[in-house]
Amino acid sequence: MEHEMTLDPHEGIRVDTITIDELGRITIDDAELLEQITGGKKEPPEDEAKNPQSGNSSGGAAGGGVPTNTCNSTDGICNIQFPDIKIPEDIFCGFNPLCLPDPKPDPKPDPKP
């Protein structure tokens, strides 16, 4: 299986190192990546918790750079389609509660003790 990789500027993750085992457990054949996932997220430093978006993101879903082909369109209608399964109208299933128009920041509790 080939995966299109674009390492710069967003540094895509090598998904060919990721699979699941027979218990549905993610296995990652990349020690550095595993450390970044499991080591970096568990207890984020306070500064990081306050501002984890230090990279070169387009601004996140609620920020600028909103593309036209995502469900966070500002007109309230998602225009993602399933073109190869021939669904004719502009739709998104809406069953993913995260994938709604104009998402707001998630309601994380204060990370400070």
Place this chain on the structure above:
Amino acid sequence: MESLVNRSQMLPLLDPRELELILFSTEQCNFRCTYCYEDFAIGRMRRSVVQGVKRLIERRSEDLTTLSLGWFGGEPLVAKDVVFEVSEHAQRVSRGARPFRYFSHMTTNGSLLDRSTLDRLVNAGVNSYQISLDGWGEVHDVSRQRADGKGTFDRVWKNIVGIHESEHKLHLLVRVHLQPHNLDSVRELTSVLIREFGDDKRIDLFFKPVGNWGGPKSANIKPLSREEAARVRTELEQSWQRVRAHSQGQRLSSAEAVLSAPRASAAPETTAARTAASAPESASARPAAPPAPLIACYAARPNSLTVRADGRVGKCTVMLSDPRNDIGKMRPDGTIELNPGRLAPWMRGFGSGIRSELLCPAQNMPKQTGELLQVK
């Protein structure tokens, strides 16, 4: 030009210690909604599959910090005994020798969610619900009929009122469907929802134009135009927002909120604490608004799996008739017989960083067989 996501945003979604299972307790439904894309070809979850899910939860308790169970169907409460059995088991295991956080969400038509059922579900940790309404009274019944042709509104409404009157810590998302024939009625419904539930911060509204997702009735589905849908949706959302300025938390189910939230410990939480993760009022206590989370469909995350009533393990809750969605099969011992190569296309957004591939990996899904399949 494609919108890209940076690596640090994607990493939290790949945590091996988290697991989301979206369970089809049955693929039968007591409704026959006029736009439904499902074919109801499969019945209740097989006994061997129920055993497999329970065993999987037990076996994964060794390494899990967070388990999210989402109930889907069909109408999940048509097989409420399955929901009770698995939910209560998951809660027991989550409080056992290797505790982990456990959350549960249900997408239900609400008709079978009477007070005693609600009480038992909430006690078993199912504290987040989505219920759809298609207008007020008889207008709702035009598109939301029972399998025997009778209307459904009165019963669903009674149960929503029952949720409102309960003392439970929970979250209810009322999904209001917009269709060409129901707009006046939806406005009436919204007025009533605002009047009756505007002060209940456990309840939120979500206005959703009905779409055509295929299925046996797809030829008869006539969605609103984009422009009309956007106009009405904006109008209704503004009505709701005027009374619910706190709605910051409405976009997330408790389960999704947890899966994207930092963990302080693996210890089980109280129901109240769990609900606080998604409760709108908790937002006002934060010192500053955090940055927006990365939005990714559950189908894109390798730690989120659907388990169909017949034991097929998949990713998407819409592409139910497409073999690309069958990534494996649940065995009674809790292991999954994986179909080689089926998972990788769903995860491709993590490799490309392309936002749209994370939002909906079903979009432009790579072909694995020669001919494209249509959702039936």
